Amino acid sequence: LAKTTQPISMDSYEGQEVNITCSHNNIATNDYITWYQQFPSQGPRFIIQGYKTKVTNEVASLFIPADRKSSTLSLPRVSLSDTAVYYCLVGDANQAGTALIFGKGTTLSVSS
Amino acid sequence: DSGVTQTPKHLITATGQRVTLRCSPRSGDLSVYWYQQSLDQGLQFLIQYYNGEERAKGNILERFSAQQFPDLHSELNLSSLELGDSALYFCASSVRPHLDRASEAFFGQGTRLTVV
Numbered sequence: 001l002a003k004t005t006q007p008i009s010m011d012s013y014e015g016q017e018v019n020i021t022c023s024h025n026n027i028a029t030n031d032y033i034t035w036y037q038q039f040p041s042q043g044p045r046f047i048i049q050g051y052k053t054k055v056t057n058e059v060a061s062l063f064i065p066a067d068r069k070s071s072t073l074s075l076p077r078v079s080l081s082d083t084a085v086y087y088c089l090v091g092d093a094n095q096a097g098t099a100l101i102f103g104k105g106t107t108l109s110v111s112s
Numbered sequence: 113d114s115g116v117t118q119t120p121k122h123l124i125t126a127t128g129q130r131v132t133l134r135c136s137p138r139s140g141d142l143s144v145y146w147y148q149q150s151l152d153q154g155l156q157f158l159i160q161y162y163n164g165e166e167r168a169k170g171n172i173l174e175r176f177s178a179q180q181f182p183d184l185h186s187e188l189n190l191s192s193l194e195l196g197d198s199a200l201y202f203c204a205s206s207v208r209p210h211l212d213r214a215s216e217a218f219f220g221q222g223t224r225l226t227v228v
Contacts, residue, residue, distance in 0.1 A: 034216075043114065043202045043219025044155070087155070100145055100204070100217060101170075102155040 004088045009107040018075045020106050022088030025069050033064060033071045034089045038105070044087060048073070075108075083110045115139065116220035118203050124226045130191040133223045137184055137205030143167065144186040145206075145217060146178055150199035161186055162209040193227045200224050 005023040012018045024033070032051055036044040048055055050062040050071070061074040075082055085105040115138035125131055137144050146158040148171075157170035161180035172178075175193075180186040190197060201224075204217040 038155075041200065041222070041224075043116075043204065043222055045114070045219065046216040049216070100160075101157055102147075104154055 004090055004103050006086075006088050006103065006106045008104065009109065011109050011111065012078055014079055014110060014112050015077050018078050018082070018108060018110075020073045020075075020086055020088075020108070021070055022073070022090075023070045024088070024090045027068050027090055031068075031090050033062065033068075034091075035060070035062065035073045036087045036089065036102070038085045038087065039083075044102070047086075078108075078110045080110050080112060082108060084108060114218040114220060116141075116203060116205050116218050118201075118220035118223050120223060121221065122224050122226075124228060125193060127193055127195060127227055129193050129227075130189065131193065131225065133188040133190070133201050133203075133225070135186045135188070135203030135205075135220060137186070137203075138218055141205035141207050141218070142184060143206045143209055144180055144184070145204040146172075146186070146188050147202040147204065147219075148199045149202060149222075150196075153199075155202075158188070167209055190225070195227050198225055198227045 034049040035047040037047050038044040048060050048062045050064050052064050055062045063072045085107050087102050087105040117136040119134045142163045145160045148156045158172040159178050160168040164180050175191050178188045200222045202219050202222045204219040206217045
């Protein structure tokens, strides 16, 4: 099970782009990288998932370098409502349970 | 709304008691996951069921047990409750027994348990 390391917290202002990097040095060949968002007193919500290179959806982009030892979640033009905890998960899609082990996450605070 | 329903939303009980938390997964989802979230421990994976069978076990105490019924709803039973069991308990569901690009997990709103 690949261990992930993320910054504990980040601060930003409205309208800025935020990049949250996650380190996963011992990622395995079959592991996917998934990011979840959690607001206070709510359940986590899936944001984006990728295996390599770049993935983009309507919410965020995920950049994964060739060695896959890290990944960066990019949130374009954040707003106050993006204040939340962001979790990076790395796991093997074929092993039950391993893809949903959450770390401490990164608390993003967006100010006006 | 994720489509995952958890009841009750809030629960206050005394130490030593037993409670049951209920989770109804999204329609069509066969896999159910239970999580405990406390301030000091973060989001801890407890157990996963798929189509009625236990699929994976995490940091679940022996005082806790779970099951998934034929209609796919799941219950988490917590017994001999201690003050430290106070936490948010989340249920999540997904279509398949494991997660891949086609099967993200959807979380419910949680049950807040307070043990006094």
